[in-house]
Amino acid sequence: xxxxxxxxxxxxxxxxxxxxxxxxxxxxxxxxxxxxxxxxxxxxxxxxxxxxxxxxxxxxxxxxxxxxxxxxxxxxxxxxxxxxxxxxxxxxxxxxxxxxxxxxxxxxxxxxxxxxxxxxxxxxxxxxxxxxxxxxxxxxxxxxxxxxxxxxxxxxxxxxxxxxxxxxxxxxxxxxxxxxxxxxxxxxxxxxxxxxxxxxxxxxxxxxxxxxxxxxxxxxxxxxxxxxxxxxxxxxxxxxxxxxxxxxxxxxxxxxxxxxxxxxxxxxxxxxxxxxxxxxxxxxxxxxxxxxxxxxxxxxxxxxxxxxxxxxxxxxxxxxxxxxxxxxxxxxxxxxxxxxxxxxxxxxxxxxxxxxxxxxxxxxxxxxxxxxxxxxxxxxxxxxxxxxxxxxxxxxxxxxxxxxxxxxxxxxxxxxxxxxxxxxxxxxxxxxxxxxxxxxxxxxxxxxxxxxxxxxxxxxxxxxxxxxxxxxxx
Amino acid sequence: xxxxxxxxxxxxxxxxxxxxxxxxxxxxxxxxxxxxxxxxxxxxxxxxxxxxxxxxxxxxxxxxxxxxxxxxxxxxxxxxxxxxxxxxxxxxxxxxxxxxxxxxxxxxxxxxxxxxxxxxxxxxxxxxxxxxxxxxxxxxxxxxxxxxxxxxxxxxxxxxxxxxxxxxxxxxxxxxxxxxxxxxxxxxxxxxxxxxxxxxxxxxxxxxxxxxxxxxxxxxxxxxxxxxxxxxxxxxxxxxxxxxxxxxxxxxxxxxxxxxxxxxxxxxxxxxxxxxxxxxxxxxxxxxxxxxxxxxxxxxxxxxxxxxxxxxxxxxxxxxxxxxxxxxxxxxxxxxxxxxxxxxxxxxxxxxxxxxxxxxxxxxxxxxxxxxxxxxxxxxxxxxxxxxxxxxxxxxxxxxxxxxxxxxxxxxxxxxxxxxxxxxxxxxxxxxxxxxxxxxxxxxxxxxxxxxxxxxxxxxxxxxxxxxxxxxxx
Numbered sequence: 033x034x035x036x037x038x039x040x041x042x043x044x045x046x047x048x049x050x051x052x053x054x055x056x057x058x059x060x061x062x063x064x065x066x067x068x069x070x071x072x073x074x075x076x077x078x079x080x081x082x083x084x085x086x087x088x089x090x091x092x093x094x095x096x097x098x099x100x101x102x103x104x105x106x107x108x109x110x111x112x113x114x115x116x117x118x119x120x121x122x123x124x125x126x127x128x129x130x131x132x133x134x135x136x137x138x139x140x141x142x143x144x145x146x147x148x149x150x151x152x153x154x155x156x157x158x159x160x161x162x163x164x165x166x167x168x169x170x171x172x173x174x175x176x177x178x179x180x181x182x183x184x185x186x187x188x189x190x191x192x193x194x195x196x197x198x199x200x201x202x203x204x205x206x207x208x209x210x211x212x213x214x215x216x217x218x219x220x221x222x223x224x225x226x227x228x229x230x231x232x233x234x235x236x237x238x239x240x241x242x243x244x245x246x247x248x249x250x251x252x253x254x255x256x257x258x259x260x261x262x263x264x265x266x267x268x269x270x271x272x273x274x275x276x277x278x279x280x281x282x283x284x285x286x287x288x289x290x291x292x293x294x295x296x297x298x299x300x301x302x303x304x305x306x307x308x309x310x311x312x313x314x315x316x317x318x319x320x321x322x323x324x325x326x327x328x329x330x331x332x333x334x335x336x337x338x339x340x341x342x343x344x345x346x347x348x349x350x351x352x353x354x355x356x357x358x359x360x361x362x363x364x365x366x367x368x369x370x371x372x373x374x375x376x377x378x379x380x381x382x383x384x385x386x387x388x389x390x391x392x393x394x395x396x397x398x399x400x401x402x403x404x405x406x407x408x409x410x411x412x413x414x415x416x417x418x419x420x421x422x423x424x425x426x427x428x429x430x431x432x433x434x435x436x437x438x439x440x441x442x443x444x445x446x447x448x449x450x451x452x453x454x455x456x457x458x459x460x461x462x463x464x465x466x467x468x469x470x471x472x473x474x475x476x477x478x479x480x481x482x483x484x485x486x487x488x489x490x491x492x493x494x495x496x497x498x499x500x501x502x503x504x505x506x
Numbered sequence: 507x508x509x510x511x512x513x514x515x516x517x518x519x520x521x522x523x524x525x526x527x528x529x530x531x532x533x534x535x536x537x538x539x540x541x542x543x544x545x546x547x548x549x550x551x552x553x554x555x556x557x558x559x560x561x562x563x564x565x566x567x568x569x570x571x572x573x574x575x576x577x578x579x580x581x582x583x584x585x586x587x588x589x590x591x592x593x594x595x596x597x598x599x600x601x602x603x604x605x606x607x608x609x610x611x612x613x614x615x616x617x618x619x620x621x622x623x624x625x626x627x628x629x630x631x632x633x634x635x636x637x638x639x640x641x642x643x644x645x646x647x648x649x650x651x652x653x654x655x656x657x658x659x660x661x662x663x664x665x666x667x668x669x670x671x672x673x674x675x676x677x678x679x680x681x682x683x684x685x686x687x688x689x690x691x692x693x694x695x696x697x698x699x700x701x702x703x704x705x706x707x708x709x710x711x712x713x714x715x716x717x718x719x720x721x722x723x724x725x726x727x728x729x730x731x732x733x734x735x736x737x738x739x740x741x742x743x744x745x746x747x748x749x750x751x752x753x754x755x756x757x758x759x760x761x762x763x764x765x766x767x768x769x770x771x772x773x774x775x776x777x778x779x780x781x782x783x784x785x786x787x788x789x790x791x792x793x794x795x796x797x798x799x800x801x802x803x804x805x806x807x808x809x810x811x812x813x814x815x816x817x818x819x820x821x822x823x824x825x826x827x828x829x830x831x832x833x834x835x836x837x838x839x840x841x842x843x844x845x846x847x848x849x850x851x852x853x854x855x856x857x858x859x860x861x862x863x864x865x866x867x868x869x870x871x872x873x874x875x876x877x878x879x880x881x882x883x884x885x886x887x888x889x890x891x892x893x894x895x896x897x898x899x900x901x902x903x904x905x906x907x908x909x910x911x912x913x914x915x916x917x918x919x920x921x922x923x924x925x926x927x928x929x930x931x932x933x934x935x936x937x938x939x940x941x942x943x944x945x946x947x948x949x950x951x952x953x954x955x956x957x958x959x960x961x962x963x964x965x966x967x968x969x970x971x972x973x974x975x976x977x978x979x980x
Binding site: 105111126140157158190 | 538540541542545546547548549550552553554556557573574575576577578579580581582585597598599600601602603604605606607608614615617624627628631632643647648650652653654663664666
């Protein structure tokens with residue numbers, strides 16, 4: 033069978049990064065195209081990554097006092113018009129239900145592109161007193177934004193995400209929450225996805241429609257482009273005003289609440305692929321890898337080989353390692369290629385000579401290096417290696433990224449920097465014209481405002497208001 | 507504050523069961539009505555039950571070899587017409603997207619009411635060879651069925667569920683899968699929800715639109731009505747034909763696969779409420795209860811009381827018990843009522859005299875009984891009690907149910923039996939006319955075909971084809 037006889041070819045990552053990406057996501061069985069244009073089917077191998085991401089994030093959300101809930105998919109169109117910026121930002125992308133149960137609806141309903149409005153309408157009902165605050169709710173859900181050009185995980189009409197929506201008695205508390213969740217995302221991205229991220233405030237142009245301030249985390253992909261991997265919004269009283277979310281404070285005065293919202297999505301799977309992948313395919317960090325180690329028997333027909341492999345598999349499973357024993361008919365070489373394509377962090381090779389010597393060869397997908405380990409107590413070695421891979425992948429990604437951050441003090445400098453696949457730090461006066469000009473000339477956008485100061489705007493030469501990371505972005 | 511000074515009143519369960527249900531779901535904060543008619547917001551307390559249900563089921567699905575995936579929400583309307591019975595059953599309830607991204611769509615898209623068609627379309631692409639079989643995929647998702655009359659959890663336009671969709675090389679395997687998953691549901695319902703269920707085949711009239719055979723599990727609610735708590739469908743080659751799902755078998759012949767599908771939904775939360783609830787509110791089985799034990803301090807201002815409660819809380823948490831320490835301002839009596847309303851299985855009362863005696867009082871929500879336990883090693887006692895509550899709740903529900911199963915050999919007997927809130931076992935000739943007549947005269951439907959035989963049809967007196975459970979149903 034074709035399926036058994038060769039490993040799928042993927043495009044050269046250096047020569048054609050976009051095709052490499054498409055090849056990898058499709059040929060590893062992470063995802064497939066759905067029948068409706070712009071939709072995706074997340075296949076079991078891709079969904080298992082999402083389950084691991086969910087588990088890690090959900091644990092963190094609960095540890096910071098949040099509870100999960102589920103709000104309706106359909107939102108009355110009229111809700112969107114209650115917040116002026118919000119409707120402007122989201123109405124053009126909305127999918128609309130006009131008929132249901134064989135009848136035309138009195139009011140068309142939007143499939144949620146994000147749920148600030150419907151959370152707002154319920155919070156207005158639930159929140160009466162300062163005793164009801166803060167409200168800290170998250171939901172795991174599907175959302176829909178009708179996009180013209182789509183790519184699996186990165187931009188699809190439907191995607192999966194989590195959205196936290198919180199309400200607070202004071203501005204300080206809501207701002208603190210906004211920053212706290214940005215911090216949770218950053219820690220998660222670095223420790224679970226092994227992706228170093230740059231966090232900071234977005235410019236007015238790039239902020240969420242309806243927010244007072246948006247904070248983003250940006251990750252560098254292997255082509256030097258930036259991917260917005262998560263956002264946390266301080267919404268001030270914008271949605272409180274739109275949905276009349278008031279509470280009776282301790283001082284007996286009716287006040288509007290302050291809200292925040294924050295989210296990450298299945299886009300993170302795209303980030304994983306493009307931050308770590310290489311010419312052989314996926315490279316997955318152990319914390320979120322569906323399979324952490326694969327055992328491949330060498331000369332599997334020789335007596336004792338399959339038995340030893342099964343024994344090692346049982347040991348690893350008992351030690352909590354997600355392990356697969358590939359006892360299929362294909363050759364070891366074919367199996368090596370396939371599991372490398374799939375990005376499994378460790379491959380354990382066990383053959384007759386290894387068994388005789390009481391050893392096994394372990395191959396690291398991240399460094400492409402192979403070393404011998406004693407079969408005795410191999411589960412402890414595997415666990416140590418998984419920890420090392422996780423840590424080293426983050427460090428390697430950090431080095432790659434830091435080598436690609438440059439500074440510029442002119443439009444040409446920005447253009448040159450992003451053309452070479454860098455993030456460019458440059459001064460910016462704060463005006464929309466200069467920001468637009470950078471986009472028009474270089475196709476780069478302001479990713480986040482950096483720590484640190486700049487003297488002058490790289491475009492107009494006026495006094496700089498801030499130092500900004502510019503990059504081309506997904 | 508009103509919220510602090512009294513526990514919400516609920517209707518009398520004996521006098522007005524429907525209002526009791528509505529009062530309980532709303533006043534315990536399980537759910538609220540969404541802004542669009544027929545939708546619900548599952549609030550944190552309700553969603554936590556769903557998370558526990560998901561965890562228990564997901565573990566069982568994975569242990570039986572299934573993997574999770576995610577398929578698109580939107581299905582081309584044309585897909586439904588490919589299976590004649592399926593479209594007839596679901597088209598009238600479908601919600602339709604006609605506009606998206608500011609434009610009218612070329613083809614209207616259905617929001618999935620169930621996903622056999624979209625799974626079928628992808629399986630047709632993925633399955634080529636016998637080596638690709640079986641395909642065992644489940645998804646956790648939202649679905650939408652536009653209903654005229656709705657009730658939270660029981661019947662809402664949108665609900666959450668899981669749907670397993672499997673494909674097999676042979677009829678036997680697909681049938682075995684159908685029965686295996688029905689068995690998984692039954693074991694889960696009994697051991698996790700403490701609900702004894704009656705499983706069996708559905709009549710032609712009651713089967714899933716598009717199935718060869720549907721097997722259901724039926725649970726008795728406290729008003730004697732039946733609730734369909736889960737279904738497993740053997741689909742034969744119906745969807746394989748409609749979506750051309752073929753594989754090359756070992757013998758070199760192209761064959762159609764055989765498929766199954768099976769699902770349970772947030773309806774299970776409704777089942778929990780109505781199977782166990784009483785005049786004081788919810789009674790939750792420990793396995794799925796968001797809070798398994800609540801600690802209420804008595805004379806909490808006396809020195810040492812709050813400290814001892816906090817200490818016990820820490821001990822219980824360490825032992826893996828989901829515990830809340832209610833250190834709020836309200837009186838113990840108020841707290842007792844509130845946590846009883848919320849159905850928390852155990853209440854631990856600790857006051858100065860208890861501490862002196864080295865004891866605590868533990869109240870069981872299921873039996874309304876109170877007993878003294880030593881504070882020393884209390885976590886072990888609590889764990890034993892939780893196990894006992896779980897087991898006793900199932901037994902109590904079984905006794906209640908068995909006392910309400912009667913037999914009848916006439917239409918009057920069926921009518922009389924269901925009027926009194928029973929499940930009625932009666933012979934049935936197998937014809938649709940008699941089934942319709944029972945429904946018309948008694949408002950009861952055939953729930954499942956029972957084990958055992960009957961001599962004659964209770965309606966027409968002809969030879970009985972089978973013994974059937976008839977009941978009024980949700």
